[in-house]
């Protein structure tokens with residue numbers, strides 16, 4: 001069966017042996033037992049098991065041919081019903097991770113599906129490249145491959161006047177073309193889940209470096225010779241679910257990708273030396289609306305979780321009578337409702353594109369993701385403001401079986417909960433709002449889809465508002481300045 005179980009995922013990863021560096025050492029295999037990866041890999045395995053669960057399998061998979069069930073996030077939607085099915089499937093995985101795992105496999109499965117759905121755009125360079133992308137999508141769907149990706153060059157110098165002129169490439173570029181394929185040297189940012197996926201999908205970073213050597217797209221296995229992952233430090237602080245309810249499960253890892261004369265076989269190349277194709281693919285394929293459909297759905301589930309958590313803090317401390325507390329919870333409610341409304345509008349206004357793919361409407365989704373980059377830090381601030389000093393009197397699980405446990409029971413109980421339950425609640429709020437894991441979550445929601453400043457600038461340039469402008473001009477009886 002194409003759709004895999006958790007056991008198959010773990011087995012496949014443990015056989016790969018990619019080159020992963022963490023804290024100055026090469027990560028020892030099996031990867032699923034490495035402390036930096038074990039929590040997230042176990043969670044990911046649980047997601048794959050969920051898709052095969054007898055009660056969920058119909059909702060989580062689709063038939064590609066008789067007897068072959070693939071993960072539903074690989075489904076190319078042709079109708080609004082397909083879009084709704086995709087959303088329901090993605091919601092299952094988002095609920096299972098409280099929306100805290102940005103790169104559940106549906107994110108990249110969706111990205112690959114949507115790029116392949118518009119593969120015709122690549123015929124402009126070569127029919128074979130368009131076929132490569134479609135064939136690769138089918139292979140990924142039929143083997144349930146999982147992906148990390150990089151769309152970014154290293155943060156060496158972001159001045160708009162900067163062009164790289166170093167002897168040794170910093171941003172990964174094509175250094176050679178051989179009969180086998182492209183040879184890549186240099187680095188790319190920032191592969192979330194780097195090392196714990198089958199494949200690494202590389203696309204050009206939009207708009208930077210006009211040199212065609214930086215314009216290429218391909219996918220290669222994580223254990224390709226010459227490819228290495230250099231990890232940040234792990235935020236998986238310990239295995240205790242009580243002490244680290246989120247970081248022990250969901251810390252996905254982020255890694256710098258280094259290409260040391262990596263050969264990318266021609267059948268894995270989707271285009272090269274064509275900056276214009278990179279632009280075209282981002283602008284004309286359904287990548288943005290489909291990826292945002294997955295994203296905004298996850299962000300909705302995460303917002304609902306934060307609403308529940310904020311309310312639980314309010315109950316725990318019995319502070320609901322204060323108006324500023326009500327107003328803070330209302331802010332989260334407004335965030336939840338507006339995110340949901342934008343998601344529904346995007347589905348209602350969906351239209352089929354030139355290739356027969358049903359595209360959710362981009363503007364509501366783009367607005368939602370822009371809004372979320374400032375909503376999320378505010379949700380976190382609200383958690384911090386409600387919990388106040390409670391975050392600083394947080395014993396661990398072990399303290400409850402130590403000689404001081406009686407004191408904890410006496411002094412840490414709250415209006416609504418005994419000391420142990422209150423501590424459990426506060427540890428969850430702390431892991432959401434204050435731990436290293438929680439802080440990364442805030443940075444993730446701000447940046448993972450791109451710099452929020454440039455995202456809102458894109459919205460400014462692309463949002464159609466001529467009708468509203470002319471209404472106001474008509475009201476004032478103003479002429480168009482350019483026709484005067």
Ligand SMILES: Cc1cc2nc3c(=O)[nH]c(=O)nc-3n(C[C@H](O)[C@H](O)[C@H](O)COP(=O)(O)OP(=O)(O)OC[C@H]3O[C@@H](n4cnc5c(N)ncnc54)[C@H](O)[C@@H]3O)c2cc1C
Nearest residue numbers: 149150151152158189190191192443444447448450451453
């Ligand atoms: C937790 C996390 C996980 C991520 N995972 C992935 C991943 O899996 N794959 C992937 O490809 N990427 C990933 N990213 C990277 C993400 O795509 C980038 O962070 C984002 O695109 C912004 O780029 P940057 O971080 O290089 O910031 P920079 O572009 O270096 O920006 C730095 C600062 O300069 C400002 N600035 C720079 N250039 C301009 C400009 N032209 N106009 C206006 N302001 C400018 C920015 O606003 C910002 O304040 C991840 C990021 C985070 C935080």
